[in-house]
Amino acid sequence: ISMKFRRTLGASTLINDKVVNLSGEDIGHIEELMVDVTTGRVAYAVLSFGGFMGIGNKLFALPWSALTVDEGHKRFVVNITKEALETMDGFDKDHWPDLGDLEYATGVYRQWGATPYWH
Numbered sequence: 348i349s350m351k352f353r354r355t356l357g358a359s360t361l362i363n364d365k366v367v368n369l370s371g372e373d374i375g376h377i378e379e380l381m382v383d384v385t386t387g388r389v390a391y392a393v394l395s396f397g398g399f400m401g402i403g404n405k406l407f408a409l410p411w412s413a414l415t416v417d418e419g420h421k422r423f424v425v426n427i428t429k430e431a432l433e434t435m436d437g438f439d440k441d442h443w444p445d446l447g448d449l450e451y452a453t454g455v456y457r458q459w460g461a462t463p464y465w466h
Contacts, residue, residue, distance in 0.1 A: 358382075365422040366394055366414075374429055378406060381446070388464050390446050391455065394425070396432050405437035408444050410461035426460075 358380045366375050375396040383390040389411040395404045415424040435458070438444055446452040449465075456463045 361392075365420075367417075367422055367424055368428060369424065369426055370428075372429060374425070374427065374432060375404075377423065381408075383446075383464075386465070390452075390464075392423075393443075396437070404440075405432070406439060406443075407432070407435065407437045408446065408455045410456050410459050410464075412461045412464070413459040 361377055361380060364377045365373060366377060368374050375394050378393040378395040380392050381390045382388070391408040391410055392414060394407040394409045396407065397404050409425065413425055417424050444451060444455070446455065453463055
């Protein structure tokens with residue numbers, strides 16, 4: 348019987364990791380990981396896009412399932428263009444979303460083409 352082992356990493360080691368799109372363009376970095384404390388699952392990653400040294404950047408709630416890990420380059424890959432991020436609704440550092448609001452949370456997951464983990 349073959350066993351698959353899942354790789355685990357400390358959340359703090361993923362903060363500030365680069366995020367690129369499918370073309371390899373740098374589109375930002377992981378600002379934070381938000382954990383659903385009732386299920387123990389990552390509810391979403393926070394993608395920081397644009398700005399300079401944290402000023403003027405736009406944040407996005409990004410479902411964990413929308414990210415692919417590129418271990419060889421220590422980065423994440425997501426299927427999105429810079430142009431799409433520029434037009435999408437995000438949030439700023441002073442107004443984080445409440446994914447406890449299931450209508451909002453479902454919209455976030457739908458926006459990224461991801462199935463909500465609570466389904």
